[in-house]
Structures are given as structure tokens and as C-alpha cells.
Amino acid sequence: MEKTPAVPIRRPPASAKSEQRIRDILHMARQVFSEAGFQAATTTEIAQRLGVSEATIFTYFGGKRELCVRVISDWYDEIIGKVEDSLPHVQGARAQLHYLVHTHLRHLLAEGPGLCAFILSEGRARNDDFGDIYAGLQRRYTAPLMRILAQGQADGDIRRDMPLRLLRSSVYGPMEHVLWDAILRGTRVDVAATADQLVGFLWQALQPPRQDTLALARFRGEVRDALHRLQASDVSDESANKDGGTY
Template structure:
């Protein structure tokens, strides 16, 4: 066996071990941030739960802020993946919006209440919404990196609304970023009611009610007329056949 092949063979197991260590730190980090919040969470506790030294955590992450950002980013990526894989592409914009709102509420409330509280509470400290686009650096010191994370997280909704404009279903006279805030704002208040007041909601009904409230504000003024015209055209075409 050539001598030069040996280092590569030795590196592969080390790389796999490092990747597994990162996954373990992120898994336990998510648990601790969910239970403690950002301020009370410590890298010391994360290391203790893993049975490693705190220095081991710092080998892979420069500090608590970077680790927390990665935990939130990974959670956001999971939600984005569910939305993008399940979005009914052939449906109209309203039906797609219904899917996005329902999925957002379901994953934030049913599968990730603790992380939801973390995201919302840190957003309040920044004087901006962490489920919309951040506006100011400060507070936890997440800064521009978090602003970009928020843009990435809200991109599926922005693309949905943009496609709706191209179809003539969503109004064009208001900037997309304001339409995005119109959707995320009420959802944030709904989430706070659950987290702070302990109010239980029916996610299915809440998402239907919210979209019924939002759609008239998002819909292009002549969209309903256009939809009726298209329906009439389809009926006339069917009758000709």
C-alpha cells in the first residue's frame, strides 16, 4: 500500500468523529437553550451534559453566541425544508399561504415551543421581531449575522408573495417586505399568547382564521374578478368540447 495513502485513511475517521461531535454539541445545545433561554444557558452545562470539557465545546464553536446562532439556524432550516417540500405548487396563492401559516404555527407551537420562546424573547431584547427581519444590532450581540438569518428564514414567504404578484393574485402597490410583516406580525402575537399566557389554540382553526383575515389585505383589487373570468373561460371551453 502506498505510504501517501495512509494520512488520508487516518483523517477520515477523525473527520467523522469531529462531525459527530458537532452534531452532539448542537443537539445538547438545543436542549439547554430551550430549557434555559439564552441568558441562563452556559457552555459549561452543555459540556457537562455531554460528558466533555468546556474546552471541547470551544474547539468547534467560538462561544455561546455562535453556538446559539447555529442552533437557531439549524431549526430554521428544518422548518424551511418542511415548507419547501410540502408546498402545494399547483395551488393558488391563498392555498399556499394557508399551508405556510399552518406549518409555521404547527412547528413553532407543537414541535418547538421552547425554541420559539427563545427566538421571540431575544427578538424583544433587540427591539425587533426575530421571526421577521431584524433591524438593529445589540442586545445579545447577534448583529448582522442574525439579520441575514432572518432574511433566509422569511425567503419562502417572500417568494410565495412574489409569485402571487406575477399571477396577479397579490397586490403590487405595497412593498413585499411590508406584506411579509403583515403575515408574520399576527403570528408572533399568537405565539406570545401561547407562551406567556399559556393559552391553548387549535392550530388548524387559528391558521384558517388568520388567512381569512389577511387575504383581503394581500389580494390584488381585481384578483377576484380575474379568477371569475378564468373560471368562465374554463366553463366555456368545456362546453365547446
């Protein structure tokens, strides 16, 4: 399994008490980031809710961005662990795709729209000191889908005329639009129904083009071209007849 670059901790925990303190900080940071978003959240508020000094936060974390990265990393580890434990027991490319879509939607919405918006907006690769960490998390997270798509192509279940990276985007893109729409509109998502609908749509797009469908498309094109030629010929004949009648 690919390793994500470790999120730096300002000082490694030296005792069970320190480890518990880190867990408490991360738990509270997750709540504050979910409620306020990254920009509005402060380490001061996190410390106040915990009943500790802000210096305690900085004992273990270098700053708000580092704390943010650790919260996101833990979230990714949770869902990656669930997928890696369960996906091998799901048989067939379509069923595996459905499991991934359902798990993605359910896990992102499990703790409310605030955490969902925080993960979607902040959990991306960026050009800062933590860019490699974000990129590594995304590679680990999307790796199961890439394996499903690659195996599906090998088995003939997934179209081969498009690169895997584009197919991957065609799966995650619609899910992100659904989630952002729910966040911005303040609507509740029926995860099971939405997963069924998305997979029904996505599977049609991912399947190889059927030969009879391709043949029908070619036939329609030939008929359309023939009609255009016939119409052009009729116009030409009509013009010639008009010209001949003037002499």
C-alpha cells in the same frame, strides 16, 4: 437559492467522531436554550449534561453566542428545507399562504414553548459579529412568502397598492403575536384552527380592493358630505330667521 453566511465553527471536524460530537453538543444546547433561554443558559451546563469538559465545547465553538447562532441556523435550515420541498406542490396563492402559516406555527411549537420563545427572541438580526448571519437567515426564510406575494400581485390576486415588505410584515406580525400570547399565557395553540382563522383574516386584507366596494365607499362619502352641507344650511337659515325676528 440564496446562501446564508456560514456560521463559524472553531475547528472543522476532522473525523466522523468529531462530527458526532458537534451534533451532540448542538442537540444538548438546543435543549438547554429552550429550557433556560439564552441569558441563563451556560456552556458549563451543556457540557455537564453531555458528560464532557467545558473545554470540549470550546474546541468546536467560540462561545455561547456562536453556539446559539448555530442552533438557530440549524432550526431555520430544517423549516426552510421543508418549505422548499413541499411548497412547489401547492397550487394557488391562498393555498400556498395557508401552507406557510400552518408550517410556521407547527414548526415553532413542535418542541414546546421554550424553543419557540428562544427562536423568536434570539433569531433576529442584531448589531454584533453574527448580524449578517441572522439577516441572511431571515431573508432565506421569508423568501418563499415574498415570491408568493409577488406572483399574486402579477396574477391580480394580491393588492398592488402596498409594497411587498409591508405585506410580508402583515403576515408574519400576527403570527408572532399569536405565538407570544400563547407563550406568555401558557395556553395550547390549536395549530390547524389558528392557521385557518389567520389565513381567512389575512387573505381578506391581502386581496385587491373590490371596485364595487370602492364605489360604495365613495358613495357613502358623498352622502355624508351632502348631509353635512344640508345641516350647515339648516343652521344658517335658522340663524337668519332668528335675526330677522328682532327688528
